[in-house]
Amino acid sequence: MSRPLVKVCGMTQLQQVAELVKLGVDYAGFIFYAPSPRYVGTKIDPEALKLLTGIKKAGVFVNAPVEEVLEKIATYGLDMVQLHGEESPEYCSRLQGMVKLVKVFRVTGEEDLALITKPYVPVADAFLFDTKAVAYGGTGKKFDWSGLQKAKLERPYFLSGGIGPDDIAELHSFLKNNRVYALDVNSKFETAPGIKDMELLAAFLSKLATV
Numbered sequence: 281m282s283r284p285l286v287k288v289c290g291m292t293q294l295q296q297v298a299e300l301v302k303l304g305v306d307y308a309g310f311i312f313y314a315p316s317p318r319y320v321g322t323k324i325d326p327e328a329l330k331l332l333t334g335i336k337k338a339g340v341f342v343n344a345p346v347e348e349v350l351e352k353i354a355t356y357g358l359d360m361v362q363l364h365g366e367e368s369p370e371y372c373s374r375l376q377g378m379v380k381l382v383k384v385f386r387v388t389g390e391e392d393l394a395l396i397t398k399p400y401v402p403v404a405d406a407f408l409f410d411t412k413a414v415a416y417g418g419t420g421k422k423f424d425w426s427g428l429q430k431a432k433l434e435r436p437y438f439l440s441g442g443i444g445p446d447d448i449a450e451l452h453s454f455l456k457n458n459r460v461y462a463l464d465v466n467s468k469f470e471t472a473p474g475i476k477d478m479e480l481l482a483a484f485l486s487k488l489a490t491v
C-alpha cells in the first residue's frame with residue numbers, strides 16, 4: 281500500500297519548503313493568521329514561493345476578510361485555502377472555484393460529523409478535521425478518530441490535529457480501514473514554531489510508506 285498524501289503545515293522558511301519538495305510532500309501550508317507563532321508575515325518572499333514548483337501551496341486563514349484571502353491567493357500563488365475559523369457556507373461560496381477550498385471542523389470526535397459538514401458539501405472540495413481547543417490550531421492535540429469511522433462524509437478529508445512521529449502504529453491501523461485523503465502534520469515536527477525538523481519528517485514519511 282502506498283502512503284497517503286501528506287501536508288506539512290506552518291512553513292516559514294523557503295529553504296524548508298524546497299526540502300519538502302525533495303521529500304515528496306504533497307502540500308505545504310502557510311499560516312496567514314497574525315496571532316499564530318507560525319504566521320508567515322514577511323518571512324517568505326511571495327515571488328520566490330510562486331516560482332517554487334513540485335508542491336501544492338495551501339494558505340491557512342481564520343475568519344479573514346474574503347478580499348484578504350483573494351489577495352494572498354494571487355500574491356503567493358496559492359493552490360488551496362484552508363478555512364480554519366467560523367467561516368459560513370456563504371463565505372466559502374465567495375471563494376468557490378478560485379482554488380481548492382478546504383473547510384476545517386474543529387472537533388472532539390463526539391460530534392455527528394456528517395451532520396456538521398452537510399451545509400458545506402456544496403461549497404467545499406474537501407474537509408479537514410482538527411482538534412477543538414481554545415487556540416484555533418497548531419495545538420499538538422489529537423481528537424478521538426473513532427467518530428470518523430462511523431461518519432458517511434460527502435467530501436474527502438484531511439486528518440489533522442497533533443499527529444506526530446509516535447503515531448505510526450495508530451495511523452497504520454486507521455488508514456487500513458478508512459479512506460483518508462491526506463494527513464496534515466504540523467507542531468509535532470518542529471524544533472521551534474514554524475521551523476520543521478526535516479530528519480524527523482523524513483523518517484515519518486518513510487515509515488508511513490510501509491502502511
Ligand SMILES: O=C(O)c1ccccc1N[C@@H]1O[C@H](COP(=O)(O)O)[C@@H](O)[C@H]1O
Pocket residue numbers: 289290309311313316317318340342364410416417418419420421440441442443464465466467468
Ligand atoms: O499552526 C498554527 O499556529 C495554526 C494557527 C491557526 C490556525 C491553524 C493553525 N494550524 C493548523 O492546525 C492544525 C493542526 O496542527 P497540530 O498538528 O495540532 O500542530 C493543522 O491543520 C494546521 O494547519
